Amino acid sequence: MTMTESDKPLLAAETLSKSYGRHVGCRDVSFELYEGEVLAVVGESGSGKSTLLQVLSGQLDPSAGRVLYRMRDGVARDLATLGEAERRFLFRTDWGYVHQDPTLGLRMAVSAGANVGERLMAVGSRHYGRIRGTALDWLERVEIDRDRVDDAPKTYSGGMRQRLQIARNLVTRPRLVFMDEPTGGLDVSVQARLLDLLRGLVSELGLAAVIVTHDLAVARLLSHRIIVMKNGAVIETGLSDQVLDDPREAYTQLLVSSVLPA
C-alpha cells in the first residue's frame, strides 16, 4: 500500500524544548498531528502548555528540537527555516490562532466585517462586495447577527468576540488552528455554546487543531487525543477517552478526579 499525503503528519514536534534562562518552559516534547485531528494539551497553569503552543506556532524559537509542518505542496518544512514572509503567509492562510483574550486576536476599533475580511485582503482580495459577502456568511456560521457586521467588536459581548475571532481565523479555510484556552473567561452557558460551535466547525471543515486548556471538559468534548503536561514535560498521552476514563499517571488521576462529574 502506498502512503497518501494525508497519511503523513501535518504537524510534527521533535524533542521540543524551550527554556527561559534557567527556567524551563517545556522540555523534550514530541508528537505528531494528522489532518482533521484535534489534540488537547492539558495541565495546570504553569505546566508549559502556552509555551508549547507558541513554539509550535513559530512565535517562539525552540531552545532545542524542531517543528515540522507539511505545507500545501506536501513538503514537510522545519518552521525555523521558513523566512519571515513565508511564516506570515502561513499564519494568515493555512493557520489560525485563537487567543484566550479576543482583544489580542481582533482589531477592536474596526468593524466585524473588516476583522473577518482582513485575511482575505491580506492575500489579495480586492472586491469589496465579495469580501463583505464572505464576512456576512461567516458571521452567520458563528451565530452572530448579520446586522452587527458594521459594529466594532468593542460593542460585542465576550462570547460574541470569541466567536468573531474564530470566524476571522477560519475565513481563509486554514488546515490547522491553534487555540489557547478558547473558552477561558466566558461563563458556563456561553462556553457550552462556543464548544458546540467549535465542534461543529472542526468536523465540518476537517480542521486539525491544537487546543491548550486547563478545562478537561473542553478536552473531552473537542479532542481526539490528549497530552498531559506537568512541569514542562509530557507525562501522559493517549486517546481522549482513554486518558480521561482510565488515567495512568497519578497526576492525571488527580486532574481527572478534581473535575466535577459531567
Add this chain to the structure above:
Amino acid sequence: MSAPTYNFAYLDEQTKRMIRRAILKAIAIPGYQVPFASREMPMPYGWGTGGVQVTAAIIGSADVLKVIDQGSDDTTNAVSIRKFFAKTAGVKTTTHTADATIIQTRHRIPEARLHARQVLVYQVPIPEPLRFLEPRETETRKMHALADYGLMHVKLYEDIARHGHIATTYAYPVKVDGRYVMDPSPTPKFDNPKMNDCAALQLFGAGREKRIYAIPPYTTVVSLDFEDHPFERYRFDAPCALCGSTEGYLDEVITDDRGSRMFVCSDTDHCETRRALGHKGEMLGTAPEATP
C-alpha cells in the same frame, strides 16, 4: 549676499550632504521612507521643517523658489518660508508655477502641469500610511519590508462600510512603482492622479518624524481602491467664482452669515493666470471698489 551671517540656505554643508544622501537613497527606492538626522529649524514642527530641510539641501543660487500653503502663495506659512530662503540663500522667488525650479508645498500640487526641470518638495506631518492602524514602528517597518499591505485595505473597507464610499479625502494611500505603499500626506486625493507619471521630481520631507521619501520622475503612482469601489477624484458643484475654472480644486468660502458661499480656485497662481488670459467667473469684478 543678503545675509552673510548665515551659511547658504541656513543649514551647514555637512548637514546638507547628510540630507542629500538620504534624498538620493529615497530616489533610488521610490516610496521608501529613508530615516535622516532631522535638525532643529527656526520654526515649529508642523510648519514645514521637513520640507524646508529638503529645500535647503537641494537649492542652488540659480534656483527660483515658489512656496504654497494649500494652493496659496500668500498665506503666512508660504510667505515666511519664501522670505526665509530669500534671506538665507539670496535666491529669486516667484509665485508663478511655470517660472519656479523648486516648489515647496504643504498640501496641493499646482494645477499647471509640472515639467522635467522642476522639483516639488512636500512638507509631511505623518509619513507612515499604516500608522493609525498599526502603532508599532517595528511592525510597520516589517510590513513595508514584506509588502504586507492588507491592512491598508482594511482602512478603505472601513470607510465603505461606514460611509458607503471611500471617504478618505486626503492622505489617500498610493502604491509607488508597484512596491511601496506611501502616504502622500495631507495632499487632497484630488491631486493624487497628478503624482502618477509626473515629469518633475517629487521629494517628501517629514521633520518631526525624521523621514525623507521620493517619487522619481515618470514613476507609476496608483491610488489604492477596490474593484467595485474604484478611486474617484471628486467633482465640485460649481465653477470657480473668479476665473470660471471647472477643472481645478476649489475652496469653499462662506461669504456672509446667511448661507451664501462661493467656490474659488485653491491654486491662486492658476486662478490669476486664467484671469489674465481673460477667463471670467461669475463674481469677478462685482466687489465694490475701495474708496479712499
